[in-house]
Amino acid sequence: MLSKISPSVSDALAGIADGATIMIGGFGLAGQPVELIDALLEQGATDLTVVSNNAGNGDHGLAALLAAGRVRKVICSFPRQSDSHVFDGLYRAGKIELELVPQGNLAERIRAAGAGIGGFFTPTGFGTTLAEGKETRTIDGRDYVLEHPIHADYALISAYRADQLGNLTYRKTSRNFGPVMASAARVTVAQVDRIVPVGSLDPESIITPGIFVTHVVETGDRPWIASGQFETEAEEAEA
Amino acid sequence: MTRLSRPDLAKRIAADIPVGAYVNLGIGAPTLVADYLPEDRNITLHTENGMLGMGPAAEGDQIDPDLINAGKIPVTELPGAAYFHHADSFGMMRGGHLDVCVLGAFQVSVKGDLANWNTGAPDAIPAVGGAMDLAIGAKSVWVMMDLLTKQGESKLVEQCSYPLTGVGCVSRVYTDLAVFEVGAEGATVLESFGESMDELRRLTGIDLKG
Known part of the structure; x- marks a missing residue:
């Protein structure tokens, strides 16, 4: 059977190119x-454009990638x-480019990319500085701004369970x-707490079907789950 | 001046939220409104990072890093809660499915323009988050704020001087001194907590209707 399981996070990210x-x-x-x-930081690709809700906290994770000078634009x-x-x-030093996008427009632009939509008119941001220079249209008396999809080469996401089909x-x-990110990238890598056998995920509970996922990597239960503090129905069923 | 305290203002806003409403409470003072929503009113709270049926803030052993609100504060889930992804969550707002959204503001204009994301200070790092989506994201968008700045300037204005978050989106403004209706017809005082109409006109510099 086809398997999307990657042996390590570094294997899963090996193909990321500069730019x-x-x-x-x-x-x-x-x-x-x-x-x-963390694996992207190790991997070395540079001149990256990062699409994410935030731009890093503290000195670790995304902030460390930024500090290493690897990101051209956020x-x-x-x-x-x-x-x-x-x-x-x-x-402030002019060393990084920022495209600021209202959160719902960000989600919808990513969704649009994954769904093959070439652009959409949204009321969010109309009449604000974030819509300056963008095409607008009045539809049925309401004002809208034209927004374009955001595609990516890679999406790095975190999920709870995966099977080998992704x-x-x-x-x-x-x-x-x-x-939405899983659907919008050429290659999607999901890190998950646990990979379970094909057939053990209830098909009705699958949120991202494997068609959108290229690689899955098991990274282990996160501390607050490993402690058993938050046992879930799924885990009870497995036990 | 007779000023309503923040908790009393939150209580006042809560009393206006209809039974059975789906509600989003913005980050900051508006979250206080949640403390005054009686259970028998069947009001469902939405948080834009992907949940309906949000419960009170989590404490101690309840804190689960996978369960946070839009302010990134750990919260709890109530029976009947539902989770969904970001595009669905903002579609819920943009699509007009939420009944009420309560937001903070730097300024609101008499026509209902909202400024609450950026003071336009030249060295500020811009950050908008969900502010512009929330501004147009409910059937009724209400603002909760002090009427005056610490310098005594009215935050209810003829025209916003700060960068706009949304145009003509606010319908009601709850302040510590009075409640106003705003929109195409201008600003009307719905309720004063003690000031006379003339005093409210003097404080705001606006020709308020009574």
């Missing part, structure tokens, strides 16, 4: 593909955070950008 556009899932820590971001909705000093410094389930609000 690539990389989507990185997550909203805060929820759904952040921590091991994949497309995101909310770069400024209490501990986004790496991005803030690069931005079917994914998520856990609570860590789903966030995962499903």
